[in-house]
Amino acid sequence: MCLFKTLAHAWVGSLSMGMIFFCSPIVSVFTDLLGCRITAVGGAAVAVVGLLASSFVTSLGPLYFTYGIVFACGCSFAYQPSLVILGHYFKRRLGLVNGIVTAGSSVFTITLPYMLSGLLERIGLYHTLRVLAIFMFILMLAGLTYRPLLPKPVSSSKSGSRCPAPNKVFNVHIWRSLGYRIWAFGIPAALYGYFVPYVHLMKHVEERFGVEANKEVLLMCIGITSGVGRLIFGRVADYVPGVNKIFLQVSSFMVIGVMSMMIPLCHVFGGLIAVCLLMGLFDGCFICIMAPIAFELVGSQNVSQAIGFLLGMMSIPMTVGPPIAGFLRDRLGDYNVAFYLAGIPPLIGGAVLCVIPWVEARRKRKEAEATAETTEKMLEHKIGTQDDKDTKTEDPESVI
Numbered sequence: 001m002c003l004f005k006t007l008a009h010a011w012v013g014s015l016s017m018g019m020i021f022f023c024s025p026i027v028s029v030f031t032d033l034l035g036c037r038i039t040a041v042g043g044a045a046v047a048v049v050g051l052l053a054s055s056f057v058t059s060l061g062p063l064y065f066t067y068g069i070v071f072a073c074g075c076s077f078a079y080q081p082s083l084v085i086l087g088h089y090f091k092r093r094l095g096l097v098n099g100i101v102t103a104g105s106s107v108f109t110i111t112l113p114y115m116l117s118g119l120l121e122r123i124g125l126y127h128t129l130r131v132l133a134i135f136m137f138i139l140m141l142a143g144l145t146y147r148p149l150l151p152k153p154v155s156s157s158k159s160g161s162r163c164p165a166p167n168k169v170f171n172v173h174i175w176r177s178l179g180y181r182i183w184a185f186g187i188p189a190a191l192y193g194y195f196v197p198y199v200h201l202m203k204h205v206e207e208r209f210g211v212e213a214n215k216e217v218l219l220m221c222i223g224i225t226s227g228v229g230r231l232i233f234g235r236v237a238d239y240v241p242g243v244n245k246i247f248l249q250v251s252s253f254m255v256i257g258v259m260s261m262m263i264p265l266c267h268v269f270g271g272l273i274a275v276c277l278l279m280g281l282f283d284g285c286f287i288c289i290m291a292p293i294a295f296e297l298v299g300s301q302n303v304s305q306a307i308g309f310l311l312g313m314m315s316i317p318m319t320v321g322p323p324i325a326g327f328l329r330d331r332l333g334d335y336n337v338a339f340y341l342a343g344i345p346p347l348i349g350g351a352v353l354c355v356i357p358w359v360e361a362r363r364k365r366k367e368a369e370a371t372a373e374t375t376e377k378m379l380e381h382k383i384g385t386q387d388d389k390d391t392k393t394e395d396p397e398s399v400i
């Protein structure tokens with residue numbers, strides 16, 4: 001009975017995380033229609049309502065709705081515009097700016113668990129949720145500072161019509177890019193094993209090194225180096241030309257895949273610390289350059305839905321991967337095979353992404369050739385028109 005109660009509580013958090021990413025395609029449409037400011041402020045307001053409602057809930061059933069759905073959907077609407085708005089203000093230093101912005105989440109990854117533990121001990125769960133609602137209210141105020149500088153990419157199909165045409169709302173232009181299609185399917189393929197260590201590492205440490213092992217230090221190592229990685233690789237991305245930034249993401253998948261396979265081989269706790277330091281560093285690399293790559297692949301006018309659909313597709317492997325690893329552990333008695341298999345999808349996904357720079361280079365070459373051909377035809381037409389005019393001008397003189 002206690003097991004089922006624990007699983008039920010776990011599903012509330014799992015549902016919340018899944019909904020944040022699952023709602024992303026819808027959020028991207030609202031961002032295009034309403035702008036970053038309204039979408040972010042409205043989302044934060046919904047999240048505040050979800051947290052406040054959760055603080056008054058006395059049973060688990062309603063918590064699935066108030067926290068797992070309402071709060072998560074609000075967070076999704078508040079989160080994605082924060083990535084899109086950066087492209088309105090920064091071009092040359094977009095990678096560094098994304099690194100700085102996303103590094104903030106690493107700071108909270110390190111400090112928030114300790115703060116929440118203290119709050120839960122002193123004031124209880126319900127008052128803790130109300131404190132978190134205050135944080136979300138501050139986030140809502142921060143959203144008011146978003147002032148988009150780029151024009152909205154969607155417009156009404158008819159003058160005076162309030163409802164845009166469906167083909168204007170859902171940006172199909174992004175799917176015409178082969179590079180984006182490979183990217184949008186390659187990253188979710190890699191993520192089937194990407195999050196397995198983050199979910200099951202603590203339990204693996206307890207089984208191998210005992211319950212008294214200082215497993216919290218591993219999460220701290222991941223959080224610290226992830227923040228450092230976002231700052232470092234965000235700056236490095238600014239010096240990598242064009243879509244070649246994808247190779248930084250490839251390197252992150254390769255390293256994290258190998259590190260996942262190294263976890264079962266670490267029989268000394270210090271070895272696990274080294275693995276977690278590297279995993280955190282390249283996790284920061286993967287996160288901070290996601291938005292810059294999207295800008296390179298589809299352009300600033302289409303980046304909102306490009307990121308939204310990618311995050312939506314990421315929700316599937318994020319939800320499916322860890323339970324599969326848990327199933328393997330229950331069947332085999334330990335996490336060794338689960339961690340070995342978890343390293344394979346990032347390696348495959350990284351290899352698939354290597355094709356994108358070649359695809360984009362070929363596309364740009366064809367576009368350049370087509371532009372040159374069009375220019376040549378226009379010049380020939382212009383010269384021919386000029387010759388006709390000269391001939392007409394000379395004819396009267398020849399008659400005289």
